[in-house]
Amino acid sequence: MLVHTGTQKIETDRLILRRFEYTDNEDMLKYWAGDPLVQSMYSEPVYATTEAVKELLDKYIGSYTKDDYYRWAVIFKETNECIGQIAYFLMDNKNHFAEIEYCIGNSFQRRGFATEATEAVMRYGFEKINLHKVQICHKRTNIPSQKVIERCGFVYEGALRDFFYIDGQYVDRLYYSILRDEYLKKKSGDLK
Numbered sequence: 001m002l003v004h005t006g007t008q009k010i011e012t013d014r015l016i017l018r019r020f021e022y023t024d025n026e027d028m029l030k031y032w033a034g035d036p037l038v039q040s041m042y043s044e045p046v047y048a049t050t051e052a053v054k055e056l057l058d059k060y061i062g063s064y065t066k067d068d069y070y071r072w073a074v075i076f077k078e079t080n081e082c083i084g085q086i087a088y089f090l091m092d093n094k095n096h097f098a099e100i101e102y103c104i105g106n107s108f109q110r111r112g113f114a115t116e117a118t119e120a121v122m123r124y125g126f127e128k129i130n131l132h133k134v135q136i137c138h139k140r141t142n143i144p145s146q147k148v149i150e151r152c153g154f155v156y157e158g159a160l161r162d163f164f165y166i167d168g169q170y171v172d173r174l175y176y177s178i179l180r181d182e183y184l185k186k187k188s189g190d191l192k
Contacts, residue, residue: 017072031105097133
């Protein structure tokens, strides 16, 4: 049985994962929500104005009233800036699994932030929510995301072929997952 706690603060070595606040507006626009490249990597629209980002924040913040809603602002401790977001955007209460999505601003990529945030949210899912399975996916063309997913110990499950139609061509969606027992083995150091 799942134990829903809602979005609670998580702290890692370099990051604070916390609920979104309206004061995140400018960082979101500057680093990721307003960046077409970042937003296209996870098939989200570009929020090009502060008003558009505020509407997105209204949606995020308004959803925190639900105890099974999990969306974190990724805050870089060193600068206290919102450099991205991570969420369990799909929560399957009946089958005890959830799916992670994340994005990190372009100027903060390839520094391990996505891996650090994903591992923290995965741990939260297994240890606090009592998930049986966590899944994650990426577009076949998003190799950096694939590397994050593999570093976190997810196991490749398969492809939804020609899932996205982008710029006149089809792109596969690749799925991975990690089960509770695999997570526990990884945590204890038995799984590399």
